[in-house]
Amino acid sequence: DGGITQSPKYLFRKEGQNVTLSCEQNLNHDAMYWYRQDPGQGLRLIYYSQIVNDFQKGDIAEGYSVSREKKESFPLTVTSAQKNPTAFYLCASSRAPTVMNTEAFFGQGTRLTVV
């Protein structure tokens, strides 16, 4: 079945360490996105990529980095520069825009906790 796979589901990180969250899709979607979800704040965009080897900062990119070496993969690294990394992270993907193809599909998320 086609879909988006995020791993791991739960992740614990010590302060000062970098950690990478995985996101893989087999939907042949061009665009991929990373969102952060905090309680009471909805989802906020961290980074997005519309084609391979290109990506753009979202609203809260500081302390994060991404790569897009393959169409199927869009890993997110949470660096030690991110001051408050404990959150729920959601990856999404979508097709190139047409009138009908405007839906974003989401993975099941990764819960990151700094210990």
Place this chain on the structure above:
Amino acid sequence: AQTVTQSQPEMSVQEAETVTLSCTYDTSESDYYLFWYKQPPSRQMILVIRQEAYKQQNATENRFSVNFQKAAKSFSLKISDSQLGDAAMYFCASSNAGGTSYGKLTFGQGTILTVHP
């Protein structure tokens, strides 16, 4: 920049009754999309309904319908014949229709819906 506001942090409804969730938005774009997503306790985001801004007709999907008031920048979700499985967090979201920012979603803060048996 787009903004989306959901002014109801929590709502509740009796099973089989109707409930309306409110959403207002602001955008300078002439062509955009509006969405309602559902996030159940599993935290999987599920698309409930979608509205193209250029369409005047309100979107419907089975028990779910929207009231899209473009001039007022309002996009409410009506759930009819509420079921226990409708209990979830509901997010209103907007997206530009094209250009370099297509697909980027701007979300509201969410509304927790409780369904009472």
